[in-house]
Amino acid sequence: MPITRRQFTAGSGLALAGLSARSAFGADDPIEAEDLLASQIVDTSRFKRPGPYTVGVSAGYLATSWIVYERQYIQWAADQHKADVRQLIITDAGFNPQKQVSDIEDLMRQKIDLLIYWPVDEKTLTGTLTRVIERGVPTVNVFGGFSASPGTVANAYISQLRLSELVASELMKSIGGKGRIVAVLPIPGSQEAADQLTGLKRVLKDNPGVELLNISYGSYDRAKSKQIMENLLQRYPKIDGVFSPSGHMNLGIVEAIEDAGRLGQIKMSPGDELNGWLKWVARNKTAGAVTFTPSIGKVGLELGLRILKGEPVPRGERVPSEYITPEKAVAIADASAPDDAWAGPLPREFRPR
Amino acid sequence: MTSIDREGGRLLVTRLATPLVLAAMYGIAAAVSDAFLDPSYVLNLFRQVAPVGIAAIGVTYVMILGEVDLSVGAVISASVVVCASVMDGDATRIPLAIGATCLLGLSIGAVNGVLVAYGRVSSFILTLGIALAVTGLTQVYSGGTSHGIVAPGFREFLNARLWGVVPILGLCLVAFVAVGVTYQRTSAFGRRLYLIGSNRTAAQLSGLPVARTIIWAYMLSGLLGSFAGMAMIVRSGASGTLTGQGLEFQVLAAVVLGGTTFEGGRGGVGGTIAGCFILLIAFNLVILAGLSSYPQLIVMGAIIISASAIQSRFAGPPR
Amino acid sequence: MTQASLKSVLPTAGIWAVLAVGTLCAAVAIPAFRDVENISNIARQSAVLGILAIGQTFVIVAGMVDLSVGMAAGLVVVLTCALGGGDPAAAAPLAGAMLAGGIALGLWNGYLIQRLRVHSVIFTFGMLSILQGVILTYSDISIGTPPPQLSDVANGSVLGIPAAALVLALAALAGHAVLVRTRFGHHLMAAGGSALSAERSGVNVRRVRTLAFALSGASAGVAGLLLAGRLGTGYPLAGATLELDAVVAVVLGGTSLAGGRGSIPNSVAGVLLLTLISNVLNLLGISSFVQIFIKGATVVLAMLANQIGQDR
Numbered sequence: 009m010p011i012t013r014r015q016f017t018a019g020s021g022l023a024l025a026g027l028s029a030r031s032a033f034g035a036d037d038p039i040e041a042e043d044l045l046a047s048q049i050v051d052t053s054r055f056k057r058p059g060p061y062t063v064g065v066s067a068g069y070l071a072t073s074w075i076v077y078e079r080q081y082i083q084w085a086a087d088q089h090k091a092d093v094r095q096l097i098i099t100d101a102g103f104n105p106q107k108q109v110s111d112i113e114d115l116m117r118q119k120i121d122l123l124i125y126w127p128v129d130e131k132t133l134t135g136t137l138t139r140v141i142e143r144g145v146p147t148v149n150v151f152g153g154f155s156a157s158p159g160t161v162a163n164a165y166i167s168q169l170r171l172s173e174l175v176a177s178e179l180m181k182s183i184g185g186k187g188r189i190v191a192v193l194p195i196p197g198s199q200e201a202a203d204q205l206t207g208l209k210r211v212l213k214d215n216p217g218v219e220l221l222n223i224s225y226g227s228y229d230r231a232k233s234k235q236i237m238e239n240l241l242q243r244y245p246k247i248d249g250v251f252s253p254s255g256h257m258n259l260g261i262v263e264a265i266e267d268a269g270r271l272g273q274i275k276m277s278p279g280d281e282l283n284g285w286l287k288w289v290a291r292n293k294t295a296g297a298v299t300f301t302p303s304i305g306k307v308g309l310e311l312g313l314r315i316l317k318g319e320p321v322p323r324g325e326r327v328p329s330e331y332i333t334p335e336k337a338v339a340i341a342d343a344s345a346p347d348d349a350w351a352g353p354l355p356r357e358f359r360p361r
Numbered sequence: 362m363t364s365i366d367r368e369g370g371r372l373l374v375t376r377l378a379t380p381l382v383l384a385a386m387y388g389i390a391a392a393v394s395d396a397f398l399d400p401s402y403v404l405n406l407f408r409q410v411a412p413v414g415i416a417a418i419g420v421t422y423v424m425i426l427g428e429v430d431l432s433v434g435a436v437i438s439a440s441v442v443v444c445a446s447v448m449d450g451d452a453t454r455i456p457l458a459i460g461a462t463c464l465l466g467l468s469i470g471a472v473n474g475v476l477v478a479y480g481r482v483s484s485f486i487l488t489l490g491i492a493l494a495v496t497g498l499t500q501v502y503s504g505g506t507s508h509g510i511v512a513p514g515f516r517e518f519l520n521a522r523l524w525g526v527v528p529i530l531g532l533c534l535v536a537f538v539a540v541g542v543t544y545q546r547t548s549a550f551g552r553r554l555y556l557i558g559s560n561r562t563a564a565q566l567s568g569l570p571v572a573r574t575i576i577w578a579y580m581l582s583g584l585l586g587s588f589a590g591m592a593m594i595v596r597s598g599a600s601g602t603l604t605g606q607g608l609e610f611q612v613l614a615a616v617v618l619g620g621t622t623f624e625g626g627r628g629g630v631g632g633t634i635a636g637c638f639i640l641l642i643a644f645n646l647v648i649l650a651g652l653s654s655y656p657q658l659i660v661m662g663a664i665i666i667s668a669s670a671i672q673s674r675f676a677g678p679p680r
Numbered sequence: 681m682t683q684a685s686l687k688s689v690l691p692t693a694g695i696w697a698v699l700a701v702g703t704l705c706a707a708v709a710i711p712a713f714r715d716v717e718n719i720s721n722i723a724r725q726s727a728v729l730g731i732l733a734i735g736q737t738f739v740i741v742a743g744m745v746d747l748s749v750g751m752a753a754g755l756v757v758v759l760t761c762a763l764g765g766g767d768p769a770a771a772a773p774l775a776g777a778m779l780a781g782g783i784a785l786g787l788w789n790g791y792l793i794q795r796l797r798v799h800s801v802i803f804t805f806g807m808l809s810i811l812q813g814v815i816l817t818y819s820d821i822s823i824g825t826p827p828p829q830l831s832d833v834a835n836g837s838v839l840g841i842p843a844a845a846l847v848l849a850l851a852a853l854a855g856h857a858v859l860v861r862t863r864f865g866h867h868l869m870a871a872g873g874s875a876l877s878a879e880r881s882g883v884n885v886r887r888v889r890t891l892a893f894a895l896s897g898a899s900a901g902v903a904g905l906l907l908a909g910r911l912g913t914g915y916p917l918a919g920a921t922l923e924l925d926a927v928v929a930v931v932l933g934g935t936s937l938a939g940g941r942g943s944i945p946n947s948v949a950g951v952l953l954l955t956l957i958s959n960v961l962n963l964l965g966i967s968s969f970v971q972i973f974i975k976g977a978t979v980v981l982a983m984l985a986n987q988i989g990q991d992r
Contacts, residue, residue, distance in 0.1 A: 070968055071603055076505035100968025105915055106907065107958070110725045114962040117712050117721075131822040131913035135831070196654055197820035197916045225654050231597035231604065235409055239648040242396040260597050267405075267520070284600050346445075347600040348506040360504040482983045483938075486931045489924065490979030497973025505969065610805065617802050655820065658813030666806035670796040 038206060039169050045156050046163070046324025055146045055161070056318030057121060060094035063309065064120035066112050068128035068151075069103045072228060072256075073282070073348040074302050075126070076360050078150065081305035082124065084358040092313055105132040112136050116143065122312040124305075126151035130199060134159045146315045150308035152300065153199055154324045162315060163324045164308035166300055168200055171329045172207025174298050175253045178331065179277035182294075186217030187248030190240050192233055192257055196225040208251055221247065226257040234260030241268045249275040253298065255285030259347070262288060281332065281340075284347025289337040297332040302350055378675035379620050379632040382668050383639050390642050394649040397642075400526065406641060407531030408520075412437065412596060414534050414637045416589035417612045417619075418541040419470075419582030421633040424616050425545075425554040426578055427561065427625025428477055428484040433586045433612055435495035436469055437605025440590025442499055445509020445599030452512040462587045469495060470583020474576030492609065503602045511599050519595040530595055537588070541630040550577060558625030615640055618668050639668055694986050695933045695949040702953065706960045713963055720842045724835070726948075726955040727844035728753070728907045732926040733933075733947040734855040735899025738892040740930050741859070743872040743939025744793070744800035746893060747923045749900040751811035752785055754919025756904025758815055761824030761914030771827035779901040786897020790890030808923065815916050822915045826908040834909030844906060848948065851902065856944040858895075868892055873940030929954055932982050953982075 063086065070076060079098065086093040097118060101108035105128040113136070115123065123145055127133045130151075137147050137159025146161040154165040179189065191208060193201040205223070212218055221244055226233035233252075241247065241264060250265075252258050258279040265271050276295040279285040289295050304327050311325050332340070340351045349359070391397040416433045423430045440462045447458040473491055477484045522528050545551040553574045557564040565571050593604055619636030621628025643664045647657040706713045732749050739746040756778045764770045785807075793803045833843045859865040870878040871885045879885050907918055931937060932953060933946030957978055961971045 067968070070500075070505055073506035073600070079505075097965050098968070099962055100971070102968065102972070103917075104921070105911055105918065106725070106728065109910065110721065110955075110958070111962060113721050114718075114959060117715060117718055117963065118965075129822055129913075129915045129917075132911040132915050132918075135835070135912045196816060197822075199821070202821055222651075223653070224648070230600060231412075231593065234597055235645075236648065238405060238409070239396075239645050242399070242402055243394070243649050243651070256600060259600065263520075263597070282600075284598070344450075344510075346506070346508050346510050347598060348508070360506045360508075476980065476984070480984050480987055482987045483931060483936065485937055486928060487980060487983055489928060490976045490983065493976025493979065494973050495976070497969055497971070497976055500969035500972060501967070614802065614805065617799060623799055623801065655813050655816040658816065659810045660813075662806040662809030662811075662813065665809065666792075666796070666798060666803055669798045669802045669806075673797040 039167065039173075042154050042167060042169060042324075046154055046165070046322060046326060048323045049320050050162055050315070050323055052146065052161075052315045052320060053318050055144065055315050057316060059092045059316070061092055061121040061313070061316055062095045062097065062119060063093055063122045063124060063312065064112075064115035064118070065096065065098040066108060066115060066123060066125040067098060067100045068105075068108055068126050070100045071103070073360075074280075074300070074350060077302035077350045077352075077354065078126075078305035080354060080358050080360055081303045082150075082309050084354060085306040085309040087358075089310070089313060093309075101128055103128055105129050108133065109136045112140065116140060116145070120145060122316055123147045124150055124308050124312060130155055130157060133157075146312060148308045148312045148315070150304050152304065153203060154326075156323075161323075162311055162321055164304040164311050164327065165324050166304060166327050166329055168203035169207050171298055171300060172204040172253060173211055174329060174331060175277050176208045176211035176251060178296065178298070179249050179251055179275065180211060180215050180218065182275040183218070183249040185215050188219045188221050188244070188246060189249040189251055190222045190224070190244070190247055191220060192224050192226045192236065192250065192252040192254075192261060194225065194254055194257070195227045201225065204253060226252070226254070226260070228254060228256055230256055230260035232260070233257040234264045237261045237264035238268070241265065241270065247274050249277065251277045253277065253280060253300070255279035255282030255297065258295075259284050259288065278331065281351040282347070283342055283345050283349040283351060286332075286337045286341035286351060287343060287347070289332075289334050290341040293334045296334050297337060299329045299332065301327060301329075301352055303327065303352055303354070378672045379618065379635040379639075381675065382618075382671055383635040386639050386642050386668070390646045393646060396649055404522075404526060404528055404531055406638065406645070407534055408528045408596070409645075410637050410641045411530050411534045411592040412589045413608060413611050413615065413641075414634055415537050415592055416586050416608065417615050417633045417637055418537060418630050419585030420612050421541075421616050421619070421621055421628065421630050422545070422554060422578040423484075423582050424621045424623070425558045425625055425628060426575060427558045427623070428575065428578075429488065429613070429623065430473065430579065430582045431485065431488040431609045431613070432469065432473060432492040432495060433582065433589070434605040434607060434609035435492040435499070436466055436583055436586030437590040437593055437608055438603050439465060439469075439495050439499040439605075440587040441593050441599055441604045442503050442507055442509060442602055444587075444591055444594060445507060445511050446503075448509060448512045448515070450510035450512055452514050455512055455515055458512075459591065462591060463584055466583040466585070466587030466590075467580050468583070470580035470586075471576060473583065474579030477579065478572040478575040496603070496606075499602055505602060507599050507602050509599045511594060516595050516598065530592065533592070537585070538630060538634050541585075545630050550574065554578065555626055558627070560626070611640060614665055618665070618672065620672065640665070695946050695953065695982075698982065698985070699949050699953050699956070702956055702960075706956070710960065710963050713960065716840075718959070718963075720837065720840075720845075722952070722955050722959050723845035723848075724842040725959075726951050727834075727842075727848040728903045728910065729922065729925055729929060729954070730848045730948050730951040731851050731899050731903040731906065732922055733929045733951050734851050734944055735896035735903075736923075736926040736930050737855070737935060737942050737944050737947045738859065738868065738895045739800075740927070740935055740937060741868055741872045741939055741942035742889050742892040743875075744889065744892070745804065745927060745937070746789065746896045747801065747804040747927075748785070748789060748807035748811060749896055749903075749926060750919040750921060750923035751808050751815065752782060752897065752900035752919065753904035753907055753922060754917065755811055755815050756782065756901055757908045757911065757918040758819060758823070758914040758916055760830070760905060760908040761826050762819065764824060764827045764830075764908075766825035766828065768827055768829060771829040774827065775905055778905055779898060782897040782899070782901025782904070783894050784897070785900070786894035787890060789897065790893030793893070794886050794889060804923075819914065820916055822913040824914045825912065826905075826914075830905055830909030831912060832909070834906050844910075847902075847906065851899070852944055852948050855895075859942065859944055864888065864891060869941055925954065928979060932979065932986075934986050
């Protein structure tokens with residue numbers, strides 16, 4: 009049932025109010041602003057419809073193991089809710105935002121009841137997603153971050169800001185609150201890179217003894233990150249720590265450090281729960297991990313199903329990140345599994361392949 | 362001066378052009394950062410350049426013919442996935458893994474070669490299409506995540522430094538280049554490459570086995586692509602299924618910088634390797650000079666254009 | 681159409697046959713395909729790449745390649761949204777400026793490629809990198825909003841026909857006329873076929889090549905404006921890989937990279953085919969990994985088929 013113009017305007021108004029609440033709090037506390045927006049309750053009665061449902065998943069890309077695992081979590085959830093989910097249709101935009109717009113149009117063509125998505129770039133989808141909502145199909149963002157866009161009905165998210173602050177504070181702890189660090193962020197221009205930098209800078213403000221020497225972008229590329237680190241090591245004879253929440257990039261970074269023989273002097277920040285990184289942490293008993301779990305895919309699908317049943321849901325269902333100590337990493341690292349796997353509750357039969 | 366002497370003189374200048382640009386590049390780099398005077402750092406350059414360098418040898422052969430091979434990035438990605446997959450964490454399976462990966466490269470090369478030789482279609486687009494097809498198959502085979510586990514010892518051994526200084530992977534690169542250059546200079550195949558590249562019709566009319574040469578050149582390109590993939594595993598392990606993506610253009614830039622042109626009939630592996638180093642030094646230099654990531658792209662583009670223009674000045678235009 | 685021009689069109693008409701057969705099969709086999717909205721979507725989705733392919737055709741006919749158009753369009757997207765700020769009054773001046781900028785870039789490319797004696801692949805690849813750096817230095821996150829007229833053209837319809845498709849059709853007609861009916865077009869084909877003979881016949885090869893790049897630059901400007909409307913924001917990586925897709929589409933259409941001949945309508949057909957395949961595969965729910973393989977296989981098969989058609 010398509011929503012009325014009045015409901016839509018009211019909803020957008022709420023979103024805009026939320027956005028200005030964020031700016032009212034200002035850059036001072038983006039986390040509180042995000043929490044405020046996320047806790048808003050969404051009136052889902054307009055999306056209520058009887059099952060079973062056809063669920064569309066618009067993937068911005070499927071080119072990283074994290075994303076692939078997230079897709080598997082969605083499939084596991086669909087299997088667990090077999091009675092409700094008649095069909096799961098997945099499209100892949102291959103990093104092309106124009107294609108993602110087309111993909112969503114194609115999914116609507118196939119009469120989906122629910123759209124789960126992760127964007128190539130959030131802003132490029134706002135118009136398309138708003139049109140999807142107008143036609144009565146709810147949208148759930150499972151990219152990892154929280155989106156306050158009027159085109160997103162709800163999010164299953166991990167607070168990137170909290171995560172990067174946690175990663176940064178652990179790094180501060182391990183370097184004793186003073187020294188010189190470098191930051192290796194993911195894809196330049198992405199929201200995650202921006203959020204990670206925001207989180208780092210917030211923590212740096214509380215640690216005036218620490219100097220940020222350089223920001224580089226490894227684009228989740230292990231070889232590139234290794235090469236970047238080799239050059240950074242050459243450029244800066246004294247580095248005390250590396251801020252990099254990505255396990256994948258860290259594997260390249262630590263190899264460069266090990267090869268230069270400076271592993272004793274340089275502290276790594278926690279990475280994520282990528283199996284390859286956990287194996288390294290377990291071996292070297294340092295750094296640890298802060299989780300960025302692909303299981304939000306499952307949370308997202310379940311959130312969507314609740315929306316379709318007309319239950320009120322919060323705008324953002326947050327999945328907390330936990331800090332995994334080096335000791336715990338020993339327990340959960342799986343030596344028999346490939347580097348590219350992700351630690352978590354995903355059952356064996358749903359692992360990729 | 363007879364026309365032969367003049368021709369010889371021009372050939373000499375052609376041969377010297379790229380090494381001169383490389384020397385200039387190195388000079389500038391050393392002036393900007395003393396990293397380039399540190400033997401450990403300079404030797405590490407050989408390691409960094411290994412994947413692109415090995416792949417570029419094969420692509421050079423194809424380009425001397427006057428064709429092009431844009432599938433090399435996809436071959437590298439596929440090789441990383443397959444090699445690690447077959448190895449499965451077991452050191453005794455290393456020879457099997459290497460063999461399987463080589464077979465993969467040779468097969469893809471054979472497909473390319475046959476289609477280009479007998480299909481008489483543009484190799485630019487054809488190898489782009491094959492690259493897509495191979496990428497798709499790699500994704501399907503791997504399901505999107507790399508399943509392989511590299512055998513213990515494989516990376517450690519090849520990443521080590523002899524006497525603490527000389528990287529083994531660097532020596533491997535030098536070995537590949539030496540073999541590549543020798544093969545190109547002394548074999549009948551090498552001679553045929555230049556003859557066919559300079560004038561395909563004349564070569565055909567003289568009864569040269571054109572199709573066979575094309576196929577063999579592409580097979581070598583595929584084979585060297587799979588070795589490049591193995592070098593990639595040594596450099597950065599086996600996570601990710603798209604490790605080679607985009608490398609085909611770096612290889613292409615290096616080959617052209619090295620004096621091999623799209624028309625064919627000129628250039629060689631020596632020049633190509635110099636081209637690889639020019640690009641590598643440029644990439645590293647920009648980071649070392651403290652430029653942030655984005656202006657780096659501008660500088661890289663300018664360097665590629667300038668180096669090519671200078672080389673064209675020395676060696677004569679691409680015609 | 682004269683006898684001569686008909687003969688030059690027929691051998692390369694293979695792409696239209698493939699397109700027709702493909703559309704027919706899809707219409708018969710997939711109910712969701714037959715929807716008018718779906719067909720409009722395909723037309724709308726082809727516009728940006730189609731316009732780029734039109735410009736690229738001129739360059740390829742000249743025997744060269746322009747790999748800078750993707751990032752050039754991307755720069756147009758970012759600037760249009762950042763400077764436009766959603767203001768309707770900005771539409772006309774911005775459109776003019778972007779078009780002029782695109783032409784200027786094309787002239788720059790064309791002039792320098794010949795002056796520096798650098799191969800077009802290398803030069804335009806270097807420009808690709810430079811433009812990408814310029815875009816990201818300007819902004820590394822999505823900024824701004826395009827003037828609403830651009831969104832209307834990119835997403836809206838006129839009398840049931842997608843406006844973007846109309847723009848594409850207009851550009852194709854104009855491009856075709858220039859290539860086939862003007863002296864410039866004939867000179868371009870002569871210069872692409874054999875620069876020496878053309879030079880001897882009095883063709884100013886340098887000028888003609890530079891103009892070809894100018895047209896390619898102009899197409900990047902127009903495509904960028906449309907893309908800005910489609911995306912609704914200045915996404916910095918909007919132009920990524922568009923240049924390769926454009927080259928593939930032109931060659932799929934039957935134009936040879938060797939230069940000397942070409943057809944604008946065929947290039948557009950190449951783009952339509954690529955969009956059609958993507959649409960059909962989505963409607964069939966085929967896994968995206970398999971889709972990549974199919975795209976590659978299609979390119980290879982289409983090329984071979986084209987070659988067979990030409991031999992006959």
